[in-house]
Amino acid sequence: MVRKLILNNFVKIFKMAKIILITGGAGFIGSHVVRLFVNKYPEYKIINLDKLTYAGNLENLNDISGKSNYVFEKGDITDNQLVSKLFEKHKFSGIIHLAAESHVDRSISDPGAFINTNILGTVNLLNAARNLWKDDFEGKLFYHISTDEVYGSLGETGYFTEETAYDPRSPYSASKASSDHLVRAYMHTYKLPVVLTNCSNNYGANQFPEKLIPLAVNNIKNNKQIPIYGKGENIRDWLFVNDHASAIDLVYHKGTNGETYNIGGNNEWTNIDLIHKLCEIMDEKLGRKKGESAKLITFVKDRAGHDMRYAIDSSKIQNELGWKPSLQFEEGLEKTVDWYLENETWLNNILTGKYEQYYEEQYHKR
Numbered sequence: 001m002v003r004k005l006i007l008n009n010f011v012k013i014f015k016m017a018k019i020i021l022i023t024g025g026a027g028f029i030g031s032h033v034v035r036l037f038v039n040k041y042p043e044y045k046i047i048n049l050d051k052l053t054y055a056g057n058l059e060n061l062n063d064i065s066g067k068s069n070y071v072f073e074k075g076d077i078t079d080n081q082l083v084s085k086l087f088e089k090h091k092f093s094g095i096i097h098l099a100a101e102s103h104v105d106r107s108i109s110d111p112g113a114f115i116n117t118n119i120l121g122t123v124n125l126l127n128a129a130r131n132l133w134k135d136d137f138e139g140k141l142f143y144h145i146s147t148d149e150v151y152g153s154l155g156e157t158g159y160f161t162e163e164t165a166y167d168p169r170s171p172y173s174a175s176k177a178s179s180d181h182l183v184r185a186y187m188h189t190y191k192l193p194v195v196l197t198n199c200s201n202n203y204g205a206n207q208f209p210e211k212l213i214p215l216a217v218n219n220i221k222n223n224k225q226i227p228i229y230g231k232g233e234n235i236r237d238w239l240f241v242n243d244h245a246s247a248i249d250l251v252y253h254k255g256t257n258g259e260t261y262n263i264g265g266n267n268e269w270t271n272i273d274l275i276h277k278l279c280e281i282m283d284e285k286l287g288r289k290k291g292e293s294a295k296l297i298t299f300v301k302d303r304a305g306h307d308m309r310y311a312i313d314s315s316k317i318q319n320e321l322g323w324k325p326s327l328q329f330e331e332g333l334e335k336t337v338d339w340y341l342e343n344e345t346w347l348n349n350i351l352t353g354k355y356e357q358y359y360e361e362q363y364h365k366r
């Protein structure tokens with residue numbers, strides 16, 4: 001009886017065991033997804049494939065790097081020999097594809113890397129998945145992580161739904177839109193099991209300080225000007241990164257094959273209001289006089305082709321899968337500020353010569 005029970009449990013665990021490739025797992029969102037999966041599913045094997053570009057940082061994963069269900073593979077998703085070898089070696093049953101060039105400003109000054117990684121890299125992974133899984137797609141899934149930016153820019157009203165027509169307007173969003181189309185094309189043409197999510201702006205721990213929130217936190221801390229593009233009237237819908245990771249977990253396990261789910265925080269802020277809120281929090285945390293940090297706000301030349309407003313209608317994932325964001329924005333922002341202030345070494349390790357060079361090129365011409 002006991003032996004039968006043990007055997008049944010063993011069979012159950014074996015059936016549940018998954019070998020999942022997570023690409024871009026050393027980046028901002030990827031590291032939160034890797035951590036969640038490694039800790040929550042000890043019976044899974046999680047392989048993190050990352051090229052470690054300027055945005056990839058293994059320090060993001062220090063706490064789980066020694067776990068027995070975690071493997072790191074350094075490599076480029078555009079390298080088809082390496083990708084084929086890895087698929088052959090690990091026989092993945094699922095892929096969560098996050099690796100990408102992700103910063104809009106960099107895509108404006110140098111689109112090439114975005115075309116290579118975001119489009120060609122995705123095709124490479126799609127081909128490898130198709131080749132490994134052949135026509136036996138049972139229990140397999142290619143999960144593509146995309147962005148709300150593929151839908152373009154909204155006016156004062158309305159929301160992006162899963163039916164909104166694509167209208168990408170930066171090299172970054174155009175490259176992400178291309179990759180989304182390719183993923184859907186592989187589903188229609190080859191019946192590859194896929195699922196896609198398009199998420200709004202994430203914030204939280206481990207975000208590279210080129211993006212608005214960590215850049216502003218770092219500048220406020222160091223009494224440097226906070227560069228606000230244009231008049232600061234552009235609107236973004238902010239979501240705490242751990243809430244994005246929990247949505248990814250849910251969609252990976254419960255999402256319907258072939259479907260797209262929009263993920264957002266229902267949390268719209270103009271950039272200028274957001275920065276004022278951040279300044280208030282930082283004044284308090286740094287023991288500064290009220291209004292002191294806001295003096296650093298500086299309006300600079302606008303981003304070329306700057307999308308005005310993003311806002312996500314996330315009712316599909318909420319109604320069908322029961323997901324919802326766990327945090328109010330102010331609480332999340334405070335947690336984020338605390339993290340950056342407590343993790344000075346993480347930040348200092350990034351602020352090397354290369355970062356300075358990027359910062360000079362990006363902001364001193366404005």
Ligand code: NAD
Nearest residue numbers: 024026027028029051052053055056076077099100102202
């Ligand atoms: P990130 O720039 O912080 O991390 C990207 C990771 O991908 C890095 O670790 C980098 O080393 C790796 N990478 C880049 N090129 C690679 C290549 N050729 N081969 C292997 N690895 C490579 O990005 P992020 O903000 O964490 O975004 C992750 C994904 O989520 C992206 O696909 C992005 O489009 C999407 N997304 C981001 C946001 C956001 O607000 N940050 C919102 C919605 C969707």
Ligand code: DAU
Nearest residue numbers: 102103104147148149200201210211212227228229234271
């Ligand atoms: O919407 C999802 C997208 O959000 C993701 O797909 C992208 O990978 C991610 O980078 C982010 O794109 P944004 O361009 O919206 O994020 P960013 O942090 O660069 O800028 C947020 C807003 O702040 C945007 O309106 C531009 C503005 N901004 C940004 C920077 C870096 C400034 O005003 N000053 C700045 O210095």
